[in-house]
Amino acid sequence: MASDVPPLVLDIDGTLTDEPGRLDPRAFDVLPSWDAPVVLATGKSFPYPVSLCHYLGLERNVVAENGGVVLANGEVTYTGDKERAQAVADEFVARGGDLGWGSFDDTNYWRETEIAVSLAADEKLLREVATEYEMDVIDTGYAYHVKTPGVEKGIGFKRLCETLSMDPDEFVAVGDSTNDTSTFGVVGQSYAVANADEAAKAAADEVLSASYMDGTLSVLESIQE
Ligand SMILES: O=C(O)COP(=O)(O)O
Numbered sequence: 410m411a412s413d414v415p416p417l418v419l420d421i422d423g424t425l426t427d428e429p430g431r432l433d434p435r436a437f438d439v440l441p442s443w444d445a446p447v448v449l450a451t452g453k454s455f456p457y458p459v460s461l462c463h464y465l466g467l468e469r470n471v472v473a474e475n476g477g478v479v480l481a482n483g484e485v486t487y488t489g490d491k492e493r494a495q496a497v498a499d500e501f502v503a504r505g506g507d508l509g510w511g512s513f514d515d516t517n518y519w520r521e522t523e524i525a526v527s528l529a530a531d532e533k534l535l536r537e538v539a540t541e542y543e544m545d546v547i548d549t550g551y552a553y554h555v556k557t558p559g560v561e562k563g564i565g566f567k568r569l570c571e572t573l574s575m576d577p578d579e580f581v582a583v584g585d586s587t588n589d590t591s592t593f594g595v596v597g598q599s600y601a602v603a604n605a606d607e608a609a610k611a612a613a614d615e616v617l618s619a620s621y622m623d624g625t626l627s628v629l630e631s632i633q634e
Pocket residue numbers: 420421422423450451452453454549550551552553586588
């Protein structure tokens with residue numbers, strides 16, 4: 410591998426996974442030996458990317474909860490109004506909505522700055538309630554997220570870069586959805602996988618012809634050449 414590879418900031422779901430969200434095992438072929446920092450930037454709650462770093466043998470440089478939680482150099486920072494997001498969820502349920510995660514809600518169990526809702530839920534009702542509470546709802550293709558306006562992966566990523574004394578412009582980003590557009594806006598080079606939504610495709614410097622991990626690997630392989 411060339412030693413001058415750029416640092417990476419990678420989305421997880423839809424980018425390192427297959428369509429249902431299972432980690433593509435080829436991540437283990439390329440990420441543990443990547444010769445520059447690898448940041449995982451996800452909408453998932455904090456333990457997911459931290460665990461993934463652990464099992465991939467990566468430094469724990471993580472943006473979780475769409476920018477609500479950031480870990481770099483062992484320092485954790487939080488942004489976002491969890492109470493307000495919870496109030497939206499409570500009101501949504503009070504009006505007959507269902508978050509859709511079943512009896513053990515592992516999607517929100519460790520979530521500290523926002524609330525995620527299943528795509529099977531009543532989107533219209535959720536958006537209605539969120540608007541009343543002046544909260545945003547985004548659809549990542551894997552969940553709806555009720556989040557504080559202004560909390561974004563890209564902003565969290567910039568914070569992470571400050572902690573690491575790195576320039577976001579050095580990074581290459583790969584992602585698949587609207588929650589990656591803010592990351593794409595601050596890195597040097599950004600790629601949307603072919604399965605990406607329209608927002609991600611429009612924001613990326615390049616739209617890949619391959620989907621999911623095939624797309625991500627095509628970028629990583631071309632960088633290494
Ligand atoms: O949590 C989600 O909804 C999507 O997660 P992702 O940002 O890693 O794609």
